Amino acid sequence: MERLLRSYVWALYGFVYLPVAVVVLFSLNDSDLIAFPLKGFTLRWYDDVLGDARLLGGLFNTFAVAIPVALVTTVLGGASALALTRHKSSFRLVLGLLVILPFFVPRMILAVSQVAFMHQLAITKSLLTVCIGQSLVILPFTTIIIASVLYRLDPALEEAASDLGASAWQRFRHVQLPLMKFGLMAACFIAFVLSSAEYTVSFFTSGRAQPLSILVASDFRFHLSPTLYALASLIVLFNIIVVVVSELLRRRGEGARK
Amino acid sequence: MERSESELSGDAGDEGAQSPLLVARNLTKDYGPVRAVRSVDFTLRHDSFVTILGPSGCGKTSILRMIGGFEAVSGGELTLDGVDITAVPANRRPVNTVFQQYALFPHLSVRDNVAFGLRMKGRTAEMAKRVDEALAIVRMEAMADRFPAQLSGGQQQRVALARAFVNQPRLLLLDEPLSALDRKMRKHMQIELKELRQRLGMTFFYVTHDQDEAFALSDWMIVMNHGVIEQQGAPQDIYRRPANAYVADFIGGANLVPVTVMAKRDGVAGADTPMGRIECPCAAGVAAGSTAFLCLRAEHLVLSPAATARAFDGVVTHVIFQGDSKIVEVEGAGRRLTLTAAGTDGVEPGSAVRVGFDDAHAWIVAG
Numbered sequence: 001m002e003r004l005l006r007s008y009v010w011a012l013y014g015f016v017y018l019p020v021a022v023v024v025l026f027s028l029n030d031s032d033l034i035a036f037p038l039k040g041f042t043l044r045w046y047d048d049v050l051g052d053a054r055l056l057g058g059l060f061n062t063f064a065v066a067i068p069v070a071l072v073t074t075v076l077g078g079a080s081a082l083a084l085t086r087h088k089s090s091f092r093l094v095l096g097l098l099v100i101l102p103f104f105v106p107r108m109i110l111a112v113s114q115v116a117f118m119h120q121l122a123i124t125k126s127l128l129t130v131c132i133g134q135s136l137v138i139l140p141f142t143t144i145i146i147a148s149v150l151y152r153l154d155p156a157l158e159e160a161a162s163d164l165g166a167s168a169w170q171r172f173r174h175v176q177l178p179l180m181k182f183g184l185m186a187a188c189f190i191a192f193v194l195s196s197a198e199y200t201v202s203f204f205t206s207g208r209a210q211p212l213s214i215l216v217a218s219d220f221r222f223h224l225s226p227t228l229y230a231l232a233s234l235i236v237l238f239n240i241i242v243v244v245v246s247e248l249l250r251r252r253g254e255g256a257r258k
Numbered sequence: 259m260e261r262s263e264s265e266l267s268g269d270a271g272d273e274g275a276q277s278p279l280l281v282a283r284n285l286t287k288d289y290g291p292v293r294a295v296r297s298v299d300f301t302l303r304h305d306s307f308v309t310i311l312g313p314s315g316c317g318k319t320s321i322l323r324m325i326g327g328f329e330a331v332s333g334g335e336l337t338l339d340g341v342d343i344t345a346v347p348a349n350r351r352p353v354n355t356v357f358q359q360y361a362l363f364p365h366l367s368v369r370d371n372v373a374f375g376l377r378m379k380g381r382t383a384e385m386a387k388r389v390d391e392a393l394a395i396v397r398m399e400a401m402a403d404r405f406p407a408q409l410s411g412g413q414q415q416r417v418a419l420a421r422a423f424v425n426q427p428r429l430l431l432l433d434e435p436l437s438a439l440d441r442k443m444r445k446h447m448q449i450e451l452k453e454l455r456q457r458l459g460m461t462f463f464y465v466t467h468d469q470d471e472a473f474a475l476s477d478w479m480i481v482m483n484h485g486v487i488e489q490q491g492a493p494q495d496i497y498r499r500p501a502n503a504y505v506a507d508f509i510g511g512a513n514l515v516p517v518t519v520m521a522k523r524d525g526v527a528g529a530d531t532p533m534g535r536i537e538c539p540c541a542a543g544v545a546a547g548s549t550a551f552l553c554l555r556a557e558h559l560v561l562s563p564a565a566t567a568r569a570f571d572g573v574v575t576h577v578i579f580q581g582d583s584k585i586v587e588v589e590g591a592g593r594r595l596t597l598t599a600a601g602t603d604g605v606e607p608g609s610a611v612r613v614g615f616d617d618a619h620a621w622i623v624a625g
Contacts, residue, residue: 154359154361156357156358156359156361157361157363157364159326159328159348159355159357159361160355160357160361160362160363161363161374161378162327162328162347162348162349163326163327163328163348163349163353163354163355163422164349164354164374164375164378164421164422164425165349165350165375165378165379165425166349166374166378167349167378170378174374174378175363178365179364179365
């Protein structure tokens, strides 16, 4: 039984990560063909990526979207998490459901409805519309991450702050904010990763300037080359670093609360 | 409400002993349909140690939280130094609280925890000096740069105290502050608390469910049950003259024997008891012709009594060793009675004994 479980776990990890490993492998293979046998080691595909103005433009667009989206969804997520965990209103359940709902609606439907809505308002599609569209689908994630941190804070800490003369703003500034700091940072990183990897909403809401995910998807369909594999490897590496850093931050936050 | 700056040693004495510090009138708390506090009245004097004692769920913590401003008052009013504070938010009340689990800020050092209140009120000029004084009083100067997670329970307790009293509140609220400590530490902290209060000259309002703690600490006790005050008074009075059977039973150590009251005059009742007719002082609610309880304290029942005492025969059912004394349970006069006795060699379960008491120590309460 033990062995069966262990092999199942390894099979699962293999299923998830082997394709990624194959991508990394071919990104280092000295051949135009994405096929075995391997020819030799090279870094020229990475060199190509870094010299490709179109891809670099896409990368720039991705950052131009991901940074504001991460900041906006962290601030809004923090605010909604505070409202959900701290306000004793009967309206709270409705509010919570409304924040979480986009989670359960297919992205495609959200994206199409956004495009239709923007069309009605005569808003031209641009990176701004991508930002707005992505923020909506990423907000539930940041809200849940920050709310999970706030939910575990002892409410007596805020009472103690009031007791010691802190106004609502001082309570937020000197107690809630420092204690949710690591939750906010973790949410910000996750939002950044989600934004940079987002495809569906970006595809429908982007105009002429297209983020990297759109470029990569169309290249995979129309002219597959090891350059793309190098790019994909870089993205994976970058995302792993971001997720690890955010998890370390979140744990440090837990540690501060012993 | 702002108080002039003064030394930590307090200045409650010059407020005039007649005017009370805090008055609660018809104080009521409802949680939805549940009435947790039922229109209670009490008064706190300056420079006193008041405990509010009751089982969990009796409403004692709700009262503390209403005084602290953490729970809205459902009915009645609270007056502090003659000012109605019923609707004043927690952060503008001259009251500070020591929370049950301390609620120290985990992201701040001991020093910054203690400085928090002064910093919030912008009193930074005097802050360093007063924080140092407060830490010295609780003997935590050496720990000033540590964080709460690095302290033991007793140390956290002392920081929580310093964080509250450094603000020189008119009233210090303590919500079962010793319940998380072990027995030895608790005894030690009781003495420290009592000394600290005398030194500061502040009024402490102390919530507890522990009878011994209440008797050990207070100048004034409020005994609660089911949202009402059963009795309030000096600890000695509550111990000697409990107002009713509930209080007598809750404060512990009392044997309650059902009796029929035959006559009552001038606070003295005559009652038919299983030990014969007894005349002794009684509580207010006792009426002639009613059933009441004879209250006999464990330490007033003696084995092998003198010939003059009222006595009856019994059989020992249990003996509990307590170090310097024993708790002996005796079946006699149709009841199981508990008594404490020292040097009772030879008393074992099953042995026949004669139990006696002095009528002067008896007390009758209504049911």
